[in-house]
Amino acid sequence: MTLLVGAVPGAAPETDGPSCYSALVNEWWCAQYVQDRQDEIVDATVQHLGITVAALLFGVVIAFPLALLARRLPRLESTILGVSTGIYTIPSLALLPLMVPFTGLTATTVVIGLGLYALTVLVRAMLDAFRSVPDDVVESATGLGYAPTRLLFKIELPLALPVLMAGLRVATVSTVALVTVGTLVAYGGLGNLISHGVQRDFRAELVTAGVLCVLLALLLDVLLVALQWLLTPWTRGLPT
């Protein structure tokens, strides 16, 4: 397990008596710990956020054309949905090792691995989202002379946004939680701290990291809700 610790420096020597995170006390929550190891915690959080955003971008960039293709070709749709169900079935701790022969022990492994999960959620959400656009609206727009591309970006995409954002929120929250498993290849963001905490029986460290994970997920979720509110002014005031 020593390899996993690589990214995290060893336990700091206790300078001024037993603090609430010394091995003797080992409290679950310790403000002193957060203060003393601030830099380490911030670094881990930044890495966590970076991997999350990169994986989601990867997922969106691949899911969008796939969803557009699947919409045109129904046979492709069932293939894509089948493969995505297959990917989602594979546990994260098994998916990451399967990426290692291609991308090595790098952050890329985690980004692509988690991006694949996000992809499975997003493709489904996008197909549902396009299906949620009322047919008569599309017909009216076509009648008004909208060309396919303009129709997609001006009519269909905005109307599909609520369902699409719901999918993006699911993908985001899941990804934040999953990044922790990246600690297997030493790129797990806050997961590295959890891993270190387990090995050293260091309660304050693993609890702080775990709580930060949940807070990060909540924060990103709130940001997406706010983004959706900004992007869909016409839905305000309607019951959801």
Add this chain to the structure above:
Amino acid sequence: MDEGAADVNLFQLTWEYLTTGSNWTGNGGLLDRLGEQLLLTVTALLVAMVVGLPIALWLGHIGKGGFLAINISNIGRAIPTFALLAVLVTADWPGSGEFGPYGRAGLATLIALVLFALPPLITNAYVAVREVPDDIKEAAIGMGMSGSQRFWRVELPLAMPLVMSGIRLALVQVWATATIAALVAGPGVGRIIVDGFARNLYSQGIAAAVVVALAALVLEIGAATAQRAVDRVPREPRRTERRALSAAGPTLS
């Protein structure tokens, strides 16, 4: 492992690991760990079903507690399985002790598995009963059925497909979480993956990952087949059938 040639070698080594009999047999071998993980998965899923399904179905029947039943899935998604496992293993109870056939940290792992199996089970079962069309419920009342008759003869049969897909989701979730238990030195095949990576034996880690992934696919296909066999209620093909895959939405781990 940063050169192309080394990577080809890695595939070869992985294949060798998988085709060497001694890696499968013996204490802590692939078969031993696979059995351990299957036992954990089955136990946790059964416990979660016994605990979660009656409550969720009942809430759906009386139409109360919907907010909680639906949001429990969102909460479950936000909590990293690894973090929960870490807390359980580090705590005085359940801790990381051996637990019968479930291996090291067996009790902590079982608790985590049950907790993460509950959200998809509860959300799907609740939604399944809740979404039985009102006209059907009214017809049942009109026929003079009592509350429990309506539940057993009308609502439950119609809810079964969605309840089953909740069980399928829970199964996938439990298998994945059981793999992650290895990150806290828990039981299961994940242990061979984590050991491999910790000792720079990457081919061992990758080989075990292949086994875990294949087992996951076999479980999912088995569950899907079982679901189709159980779903005997004749129904017209629905356009929205695919959505029935999950009311809870995918829970990954």
